[in-house]
Amino acid sequence: MLNNKAxxxxxxxxxxxxxxxxxxxxxxxSELADKISCAPSQISYVLSTxxxxxxxxxxxxxxxxxxxxxxxxxEDPELEKDFLYNSIINQIKEDTPFETVKSFLTNLxxxxxxxxxxxxxxxxxxxxxYQSESNEKMSAAERAKLTxxxxxxxxxxx
Numbered sequence: 001m002l003n004n005k006a007x008x009x010x011x012x013x014x015x016x017x018x019x020x021x022x023x024x025x026x027x028x029x030s031e032l033a034d035k036i037s038c039a040p041s042q043i044s045y046v047l048s049t050x051x052x053x054x055x056x057x058x059x060x061x062x063x064x065x066x067x068x069x070x071x072x073x074x075e076d077p078e079l080e081k082d083f084l085y086n087s088i089i090n091q092i093k094e095d096t097p098f099e100t101v102k103s104f105l106t107n108l109x110x111x112x113x114x115x116x117x118x119x120x121x122x123x124x125x126x127x128x129x130y131q132s133e134s135n136e137k138m139s140a141a142e143r144a145k146l147t148x149x150x151x152x153x154x155x156x157x158x
Contacts, residue, residue: 006042104151
């Protein structure tokens with residue numbers, strides 16, 4: 001039964017991508033699950049197994065209120081990588097919560113742009129920035145600048 005639902009989800013997403021001239025589609029996980037009558041976890045399963053970087057797709061996911069799934073067809077992997085990193089860097093502001101930064105790292109990990117080890121090292125480093133800010137050892141502006149710097153460095157070396 002899962003394969004049948006998985007096929008339906010995959011075909012729906014592929015059809016949406018085909019209809020969009022932009023080369024990407026943004027969907028709501030819960031709305032898609034309701035439309036296809038399946039659990040949101042089945043959507044996650046399809047995304048992680050059928051819309052992978054190796055198969056020519058990049059998946060960005062933001063959970064929570066206003067969350068979305070953005071599926072992009074990768075035509076030039078280097079341009080897509082640059083676009084992803086620039087998008088992350090531009091979204092990091094003084095008021096960006098740690099959970100948002102962690103979701104950026106999760107997307108990089110899911111797209112195999114960083115390893116699990118790199119994810120842990122970077123996440124812990126950035127968490128220390130946030131803790132230093134709350135202890136008034138670092139300003140929000142300094143934290144945001146250092147965090148953007150880490151992502152800029154990743155963009156240049158990956």
